[in-house]
Amino acid sequence: MKVAESSKIDLSTLDRKILRALQEDGRMTIQALADRVGLSASPCLRRIRQMEKAGIIAGYSATVDQKAVGLPVSVFISIKLERQRARELDAFAAAIGGWPEVMECYLMTGQFDFLLRVVCADLEAYEHFLREKLTQVEGVASIESSFSLGQVKASRVLPL
Template identity: 60%
Template sequence: MLKDGIDHIDRKLLAALQADAHATTESLGEIAGLSPSPCARRVRMLEKSGVIKAYVAVVDQVKVGLPVSAFASVKLERQREEELDRFSSTVSRWPEVVECYLMTGKMDFLLRIVAKDLAAYEAFLKQKLTRLDGVASIETSFALGQVKHALGLPILA
């Protein structure tokens, strides 16, 4: 976190960078009411403090041949720290798992898995997920369509 916290100028910069990570220092400065030098310093501070974690290209899932999104709810046999950590560590290495959350409630984890088709998801399920020690049950739901996928956080200036 920043030494003095995040102020309204930082929030303007963050909102602008979430909309366009290629924005120039000049255009960011105009948005935030700063000249390029102080603007660049603020962005560097946001990067250094970890508020800005990375700059990425957002890739269209369908256009790269991965149209299937499956949401797998996983329950473990035991919820001890070692088992939770082992599961987390293992699924984090699988490229098909694009999101994984430790959950409260009936299930322990929620995974979003992308695949080229149902057969590829079935192969993932049989060859990877069901073979993990300690998995008690798996319930899968398939997305029929994406209604919203926000790329940025709702940062208010």
């Protein structure tokens, strides 16, 4: 499992304004963004490119409504492994890495080793995922599923 190195990068007030604006509307034109943050287009684009190169801006994507595309069920799954050695942790991460149902996976402290957020069409699809994929991973000691009744808040905008 590859863990990103944490390196503190100093962001200027202007960089933070740019990032906030892009998080709120990633399709904004460079000119509109520059106007919003009080820069001309060229220096604004230069700052964006620098933040992309530094890995601060990791990519661009569209936010898709999971219910609108037929995936209304969100399941949070707590996984406990038989052993918590690096080899077993890496093997689990590799096993679930290619599964499209897994939207997020976190290595955790506490009672469980991993927390997953999985989306699926219905309970039957979740059962299939559980039986055919998750329970087939070597070294899993326990699986605890919690179904979301509804989403109270979702944000992809970091508090910069």
